[in-house]
Amino acid sequence: MADERDAAAASGGSLVFAVNGERFELSTVDPSTTLLHFLRSQTRFESVKLSCGEGLGNIKDGFHPIHQRIAGFHASQCGFCTPGMCVSLFGALVNAEKTNRPDPPPGFSKLSVSEAEKSIAGNLCRCTGYRPIADACKSFAADVDMEDLGFNSFWKKGDSKEVKVKSLPPYNRNGDICTFPDFLKKEIRSSMPLDPKRYGWYNPVRVEELQNLLKDNDFDSANEMKLVVGNTGTGYYKELKRYDRYIDLRCVPELSMIKIDPTGAEFGAIVTISKVIESLRKNDNGGSPSREIQLVSEAIW
Ligand SMILES: Cc1cc2nc3c(=O)[nH]c(=O)nc-3n(C[C@H](O)[C@H](O)[C@H](O)COP(=O)(O)OP(=O)(O)OC[C@H]3O[C@@H](n4cnc5c(N)ncnc54)[C@H](O)[C@@H]3O)c2cc1C
Ligand code: FES
Numbered sequence: 386m387a388d389e390r391d392a393a394a395a396s397g398g399s400l401v402f403a404v405n406g407e408r409f410e411l412s413t414v415d416p417s418t419t420l421l422h423f424l425r426s427q428t429r430f431e432s433v434k435l436s437c438g439e440g441l442g443n444i445k446d447g448f449h450p451i452h453q454r455i456a457g458f459h460a461s462q463c464g465f466c467t468p469g470m471c472v473s474l475f476g477a478l479v480n481a482e483k484t485n486r487p488d489p490p491p492g493f494s495k496l497s498v499s500e501a502e503k504s505i506a507g508n509l510c511r512c513t514g515y516r517p518i519a520d521a522c523k524s525f526a527a528d529v530d531m532e533d534l535g536f537n538s539f540w541k542k543g544d545s546k547e548v549k550v551k552s553l554p555p556y557n558r559n560g561d562i563c564t565f566p567d568f569l570k571k572e573i574r575s576s577m578p579l580d581p582k583r584y585g586w587y588n589p590v591r592v593e594e595l596q597n598l599l600k601d602n603d604f605d606s607a608n609e610m611k612l613v614v615g616n617t618g619t620g621y622y623k624e625l626k627r628y629d630r631y632i633d634l635r636c637v638p639e640l641s642m643i644k645i646d647p648t649g650a651e652f653g654a655i656v657t658i659s660k661v662i663e664s665l666r667k668n669d670n671g672g673s674p675s676r677e678i679q680l681v682s683e684a685i686w
Contacts, residue, residue, distance in 0.1 A: 399411060399412045399413075400414050401569065401572045402569065403565075403566045403568075403569050404424065404428060404430060405430070406566050408566075408568065408569070409428070416584060416586075421433060441471060441472070441475055449471070449475075450525075450553075450554040450555060450556045450557075451471050451474055451475055451478075451521075451525075452471060453554035454521040454524050454525070454553065454554055455467060455470065455471060455518070455521045456538075457521075457537050457538045457539050457553075457554065458517045458518075458520045458521040458524070458534070458535070458536075458537045459513075459517050459536065459537065459538070460513055460517040460518040460520070460521040461513060462512040462513040463511075463512050463513075465511070465512075466508055466509065466510040466511070466513075469508045470505050470508050470510070470518055470522075473504050473505050473507070473508055474501070474504050474505060474521075474522050474525070476504070477496055477500055477501065477503075477504030477522075478494050478496055478525060481494055481495040481496040481497075481500060482494070482495055482558060486527075489527035489558075490527065490550075491555075492550055492551075492553055492555055492556055493525060493526065493527045493529070493556065494525045494526065494527065494556060494558060495527060495558075496525050496526045496527065497526055497527065497528050498523050498526040498528050498529050498530075500526070501519070501522040501523045501525060501526045501529075502519055502522065502523065504522060505518060505519070505522060516535055517535060517536075517537075520533075520534045520535045520537070524553055525556060531546050531549045531550065532546075534549075539552040539553055539554075540552045585628070585629050585630040585631060586630075586631050586633065587630065587631065587632045587633065588633050588635075588636050589632065589634075589636065589637055590636045590637065591637065592637055592639050592640075594637075595632065595634070595637055598632055599632075609628055609629040609630060610628060610629065610630045610631075610632065611628040611630070611631050611632070612631075612632050612634060613631050613632070613633055613634070614633065614634050614635055614655045615633065615635055616631060616633065634654070634655050635655065637655075639653060640653040640654045640655040640656075641653045641655055641656060642656075643656055643660065643661075643664050645664060645665070650664075650665070
């Protein structure tokens, strides 16, 4: 603990975050601590459950329309994936509200059908099947065709569009759900560096710093070191090998660079494939892309 405190003090950083709008500040934290363990052992939120989606609503305070629509569209069978589906959709709804799109009709959100479908694209369901889950998500979309929504407990076959819309559990776009509190936005300074001696985790913030790390004699054995971009693939890809050192490239701005002009396109090494597609699409709509860019665009999608 003393080492960790020294590292945090030396970096001048502390971890500041909010739980249900309440501010917490930690001068040091063991990176293997799970949020669940922290909540149960060091806050008054002692009854938090693993895989819990109850922050959105619960039996005591009332369910969120996401819960109600998931239930009404029969979109939860064993329930294992349901909390993840709910919070993924909730995140998409919050992000859609941040856009300057026109206000949707009452009961709907600024989300589009395509975004509603994409919001759960990374979540796997083993038993319900995706159609009812996607229907529950799409029921929030401003551009949804009500005829496309499948079997549910809200309306009967043959009901008019107006009756269907009225039967959906109401969605209030200004609902009192705690997201990212304003006081935290003012406190964002940087990521909290971990003590590399202890955790073998390096966060270079400049290309030169990265080059120096790679030149360092301690890094001469390629087997011991891995370049990562957040390392979120761990767990998904069952790699059992543990490396002594990880270099996280996320904070090197040049590696996230995207430059597209009539002479060609240039992408930093850590730009995600979805960002590449998005930026090529934007370029495609905006101007007259070169033949090469057109070819790359066609090859990717
Ligand atoms: C959470 C969940 C809920 C589901 N709900 C439903 C539902 O409500 N309705 C529905 O129709 N489907 C449902 N399914 C799908 C359904 O369970 C599967 O499609 C079905 O069980 C697949 O059967 P299976 O025999 O192919 O494989 P499994 O059910 O996985 O059966 C494989 C069996 O073979 C045994 N086995 C494996 N290897 C060997 C071996 N070498 N020698 C001897 N035995 C071996 C295993 O122990 C296991 O008992 C659900 C699936 C999940 C995960
Ligand atoms: S509801 Fe069972 S895994 Fe999705």
